[in-house]
Amino acid sequence: MQVCGRLSGLVLSLLVWSFIAGLVSAQAPPARKTPVPPTGKAPVPPQKAPVPPQKTVAPSSKSPVGPSAAKGPKVPEPEEISLETKDGLSIKATYYPGTAKKEAVPVIMVHGIGGQRGDFHALGIYLQSLGHAAIAPDLRGHGQSKTQKGPTGAPITLDADKFNKGALEAMVADVQACKKFLLEKNNSGDLNIEKLCVVGAEYGATIAIRWAAYDWSQQDLPAYKLGQDVKALVLLSPQPPYKAVSYREALPFVQSQLSWLIIAGSEDTKSSQEASKLNKQLQIHHPRTGDDTDLFLEEPETRLAGTKLLADTLRIKQMIGVFIEKRLVKSGPQWQDRKGPGT
Numbered sequence: 373m374q375v376c377g378r379l380s381g382l383v384l385s386l387l388v389w390s391f392i393a394g395l396v397s398a399q400a401p402p403a404r405k406t407p408v409p410p411t412g413k414a415p416v417p418p419q420k421a422p423v424p425p426q427k428t429v430a431p432s433s434k435s436p437v438g439p440s441a442a443k444g445p446k447v448p449e450p451e452e453i454s455l456e457t458k459d460g461l462s463i464k465a466t467y468y469p470g471t472a473k474k475e476a477v478p479v480i481m482v483h484g485i486g487g488q489r490g491d492f493h494a495l496g497i498y499l500q501s502l503g504h505a506a507i508a509p510d511l512r513g514h515g516q517s518k519t520q521k522g523p524t525g526a527p528i529t530l531d532a533d534k535f536n537k538g539a540l541e542a543m544v545a546d547v548q549a550c551k552k553f554l555l556e557k558n559n560s561g562d563l564n565i566e567k568l569c570v571v572g573a574e575y576g577a578t579i580a581i582r583w584a585a586y587d588w589s590q591q592d593l594p595a596y597k598l599g600q601d602v603k604a605l606v607l608l609s610p611q612p613p614y615k616a617v618s619y620r621e622a623l624p625f626v627q628s629q630l631s632w633l634i635i636a637g638s639e640d641t642k643s644s645q646e647a648s649k650l651n652k653q654l655q656i657h658h659p660r661t662g663d664d665t666d667l668f669l670e671e672p673e674t675r676l677a678g679t680k681l682l683a684d685t686l687r688i689k690q691m692i693g694v695f696i697e698k699r700l701v702k703s704g705p706q707w708q709d710r711k712g713p714g715t
Contacts, residue, residue: 480547486533487679605632610647
C-alpha cells in the first residue's frame with residue numbers, strides 16, 4: 373500500500389500541477405494467468421481447422437471471428453458530450469451507449485498523438501452491437517479539445533505537438549474524466565464500471581497503462597470504492613518513450629492485476645519490437661494454467677499501426693470483442709451501486 377500511495381501522490385500531483393507548467397511552456401516561444409510467447413495467438417474464436425500454435429496469423433474470412441451481435445433493444449445513436457478534467461480543461465468526447473445495461477462492459481478508447489476520437493468510431497459502433505458501452509475523448513490539444521480558456525479568460529489554442537513532458541503526462545486526467553462520466557452511467561444502471569476496459573493506440577497505449585496504474589492506486593473511502601475498476605487493457609501498436617514519457621514506471625503497479633491484449637503489425641518494426649518486449653515482461657506475471665490465459669499477443673502481417681489496425685480486413689475489432697467476452701463478460705465482477713457521499 374505504501375508503494376501505491378507513492379504512485380497516487382505522484383500522479384495526482386501531475387494531474388493538477390504538471391499540465392499547468394506544460395501549458396505555459398507549450399504555448400510560449402522556445403526559451404492471472406498465462407504467458408503467451410511473442411508469437412502467441414490472440415483470443416480469436418475457434419477455427420474450422422487448427423492453426424499451428426507458434427504461428428501468428430490474421431483471422432481468416434472463413435473463420436468465425438467474434439461474438440454474435442446483441443439482440444434486443446435498438447442500438448442508441450452516439451452522443452457528443454463535453455467533459456471537465458480535474459485540472460480544469462474542457463474536452464470533447466463521443467459516448468456510445470450500450471444496450472446490455474448492468475451487464476454492459478464500458479470501454480474507454482484513447483487515441484495517439486495526432487489522432488482524434490473519430491479514429492475509434494468503427495470500434496465504438498461494433499462494441500455497441502455487442503451490447504457494450506464505449507467512450508472516445510479528444511485528448512487535450514487534439515480534435516475539438518484544442519481551444520481552452522486561458523488564465524485571463526481569453527481563449528487559447530493548445531497544440532499537442534508542442535507539449536512538453538508534463539503536459540503529455542497530464543493527459544491521464546482526460547481518461548479520468550471519462551471514467552467519472554462512466555461511473556455516473558453505472559449508477560444509473562446503464563453499464564458495469566467494475567468491468568472497465570481501456571483501448572489505447574500508440575501513445576494512447578502509454579496513457580492507458582499510466583492511467584490504469586493511477587486507477588489501481590486509489591485508496592478506498594469507508595463504504596465507498598474509488599478505484600481498481602479497470603480490469604483489462606487492449607494496446608494497439610505500443611510505442612517506446614515519447615518525449616521522455618513512458619509506461620515503464622507505471623507497469624509494476626498493474627502488470628499482474630489486468631488482462632492484456634497486445635496487437636502490433638509484424639511489418640511495423642518499432643511497434644512489433646515494443647510489443648514483444650512488453651509481452652515478455654508480462655509473461656513473468658501471467659503463468660499459463662492449461663489452456664487458460666489472460667495475456668495475448670497478436671502480430672498480424674501488416675505495416676498498419678495504431679487505429680489503422682481496426683481496418684475491416686484485419687478483423688481486429690472482432691478480436692477485441694472476443695477478448696472482452698472471455699475476460700470481462702464471462703468472468704468480471706457483478707454490478708454494484710457506486711454512489712458516493714453526497715451523490
